[in-house]
Amino acid sequence: MKDIWQEIRDAGGLTPPIREQICRSYRGRGEKALAAVDGGMVRKYNDFFVVTGCSDEYIVEDDFCTCKDFIYRGRCCWHILAVQIAVAAGSYQEKDGWYIDRWKMIR
Template identity: 50%
Template sequence: MNELWPGADRECILDAEYRDRIVRAHRERGRKALRAVEEGRVKRYLDFFVVVGRSDEYVVEADFCTCSDFVFRGCECWHILAVRIAEETGLFEPFDIWYQDTWKP
């Protein structure tokens, strides 16, 4: 597996070395993702991960995100990176409810 994402068999610690590897690999997107994880803006619901951005919440599932960057460019955004980091480190806020039940139009 990619050395940046060691996988479920090994838990990562969000130390300086891990942060540096993320920033070297992903530059500004890596910085934004790390900031979101460190600030507790990654939430895990029963159905989705949600990353709280500057102006909205973005649903992330596998390699898909609802943000405009992902929708228009079709490549990995910083929200997806934040979820990967959160999964690897365990640094997310768990919610024992369905995100879809929290959504209000």
């Protein structure tokens, strides 16, 4: 059986049945992740993926996120899920630069 990420790649993006499956499997986190992908809130820099959340930008690398939800629970947050969806769908903004350089300027 294929996993959801492979289904997204095979379908060439997010079809309505795949969206429903994500929402069924991940509930509120899935809905937030899909909204972030749809809203262009997932960006890939040379060093990290960054997801814009409600109150801040969160760095996502593999199965790690800088958000409080991930730090406290230690499990997949909606930011990580958004990156996984965006990568499988090929639906993220590519930024030619290093996020760490941008972060230094805004902090």
